[in-house]
Amino acid sequence: MDNKFKVRITHSGFAILLALFLFLIVIELLFFNNKNKHNILIDKDTANISQTITTKINEQINSMVVSLKALSYSLNIQNSKNTKAFDEIAKKVMADNDVISELQYAPRGIITDIYPNQTKHSAIGHDLTHIEERKKGVLLSIENRSVSLIGPVKLIQNGKLAFILRLPLFNEKNEFTGFVNAISYLDTFREKLALDKSYYKILGFNPDGHRLTIFNNLEKTCEKTDNSFTVKVPNGEWLFVIQNQQKIHQDNSIYLRCLLYIFSCLICVYVYKREMYLKQSQNSILDMNMMLQKASYTDELTHLPNRRLLNEKLDAISTLTNNQTYSIAIFDIDNFKQVNDTYGHDVGDDVLVAFANICLSSIRSTDIIARWGGEEFVLLMENTDSHYGQEICTRILHTLSQHRITSGDSHFSVTSSVGLCEFTTPDFTITGVMKCIDEALYVSKKTGKNKVTLGHLNANK
Template identity: 30%
Template sequence: MDTLKYQQLIYKQMLEKFKTWSEQEFITEREIYSFLHNLKGTAGTIGLDDFSQIANEKLHLLDETSNNKWIKTEWKAFLSTLIEGIHFYQTNANPLNEDTQLAIPNHTLNQELILVIDDDIIFISYMKRVLEKNGYTVIIAYNEKRGLELIYELKPAIVFLDIMLPDGNGFSILQTLKKVKKDRMFVTIISANDCKANHVKAYELGALDFIPKPIDEKILISYVTNRLAFKKELEHSIIIDELTQVYNRKFLESQFEYLIQQYNRNQTPFSVVILDLDYFKKVNDTYGHLVGDEVLKGFSALVMELKREQDIFCRYGGEEFVMLLPQTSVQDAYSLIEKIRQAMVKKDFTANGVKFNVTFSAGLIEANACLLHPKKMLEKADQALYEAKQSGRDRSVIFDNIADVVTKKVNIKIIVIDDVSIIRNMVANYFKNWTMNENYEIEVMEFSNGLSFLNSNWYEPNSKYIVLLDGLMPNMDGIEVLKKIREEHTSNEVIVSMLTGRKGNEHVVEALKNGANDYIVKPFNITDVSNRIQNLINRMFM
């Protein structure tokens, strides 16, 4: 396996380092610190947890900036556990296995995005750990400026907002949000300053809740579960047709726009179908409107039972319905509609003890570059429906003036910037073997320092980017690189995750203040990181 290969590399690197040091009259404390700093992150990442733990313990005894001289007997005694351990691991290491294909978990992410805006790094870390452990995607901001940027860019479902911030306060964020459309976003104040005046002001400015610090883990998860369930119920009531309990015209319009955006971004195919019940006026005239309502409900229930999970079925008005079929050619859409039509022919309705049947006609069209507008597509589907009606009803007709379209995948570039070659190569090779769904094309780039990254032609307008950026590098550290990125690119284009192995929270705070979307503490588990990246891709680039 790859992990064993990297373990062998680190054994070799350590032995070479010790040999080089042994040939020198002395080394500096600073050199020992740098060696242990890199070892802490690298060893933990590739499964050598005891090496990482030893390195971490030793780091606390050293000064990162000291030039004190250590002779060979001193540094060998100080590092004796590592020297002894490396020989043990070499002796007991398993033989290398053949390469295996790595793949991300094949599951659907359906959690909403949560934003935490707070200047307390310990509290942020707590919130992030608890929420991510329960499957939520968490983005964090350290100050007001970055918090507002992320709200506008990413439109989170819940915003947890502290009152006290380094460059302002939570109330000013609430004041700003009162002037913009929030798309049913829940803004919740979490503050240790739990006075009556703050409660009143928070609610007056539009906060939906006020939670005092500290907050218990179980209460936090229960709160998030409750609010997201309420949000779903609220959205349901706004977008559901009361009679048939299928989506209404308002929801159709929003989903239509979404599918068009997807098509513009990567040419993802989709089809549109208009369905109209045949001779429905005759049903109302013969059996009455109450029976007509039952027919509408029965037809809707049948479609909901037979359609696929991803298909969007809406009542357009009266006895007319529209179905949007994502990632579906018109031929596949036709097969599905025909299956539903044939089932409808066999469905019995009853009025005053008399059984009767109702059929429907359908017009279909597939998205193409020449007709990429809801009104135009519905007009052409309606033309096909008219043809179905004129041809005798109870049939499906495809609007056949469709241009050939070439499907184009979304290009996502994962950039690894780290001066530690073992970590950089391991992470890069992992993602080179990463398997995502057919709509994405993954490309991996790696750089040993920030200057080489910034001086390269790394950015292309039609791609999306995930940057894994080490915080501690020679010549230009990660924070300076991050600042350069954020001068030109938003989180909608470039997501930055800072990698940090430094002691103290000030480095994490600095990263968040300057626009990092996430931070990853070394040593990290590469599988956890890949899951987190998958989550970010689905939430921000879909």
């Protein structure tokens, strides 16, 4: 009874079951590890955002620094600190930098020139070294003798939030002579970051000692994942906090799992059936192609290679570059038409088959005997000179003459005439070789038949 229900699992069946088992494990892992995969994607997105933002911020700050240095250099070359000269220079500088909202010149720390100047609530006359909210940052910039980034700060002149990039100026004696300032409004600066579709918070460092929130649109109520990274800026760094809005769903519904299991089973069954069908179809096509190829190169009656195969073999030999000797012979069964007329075509076919079998039993495995057409056969002998080739042909003729053909009460034998030729690669042509054996065969026919005549290739080229 136990043997009745035993099922032998084949290799393909085992592979399918193993694939199904692994697929179900993957499904379980997808349920349990969905959150981890989600976090990995968030980390990758954060890394990409971090790289993009860092590049953009550095580009903007660097462009502002370059503009400030260009302004400082131009003012120094101009050697004229009047308002008209400053406005002309500042206008050119701002034309090449759309991040800068305002440029200031402050000799000895006192703002004397602003472009574009606003008559209302102007900052002209402000002494940066004495404004308590700015004093620490100003002194830090002078002490470090480098560009400093302040912000975001609320501008005195218009109440807007902005960043201030200060470049301290020094004379040839390394004495502090003033500042050139570039102001970028917070909204203008933020637009360049292209983060309108993201939820994020930026914390900036103010040299006066306050960590300020530059921007914050984080949502507190929704399920989220926060990732942070820092971006280095002159005299400090900014902290970016990115909020991911994609919710993580962990649905462990038994119905969903059952559907997945059923679906996986159906897929495995489909794949198995499809592979079996494709395999069978492929084997059938291969078998059919082999049969067609064999048929195209085989004589239907004698099952010998046909003229097509021999021609392709000769074509291949004609491409050889090394010296190699071949002998080729054409056999023509004597009085074959008389055999057909006397005994009938069926007996004639028996004669052809008998001749083919005699040839096969008399030649080497490297030789090729092919039915050339009608009662003609061609024998190609590799690495064979005319002397040895003549021996092989003579042996075939002798065996053929001893073979008795039976037709009813009659018994008879047949003979064959042979034309033989020797050629050497690569110094030959197929046309010349075939002409040589045809002419030699003609001589055999005219001089008594049942003999081998050796033709001379050179004389027939």
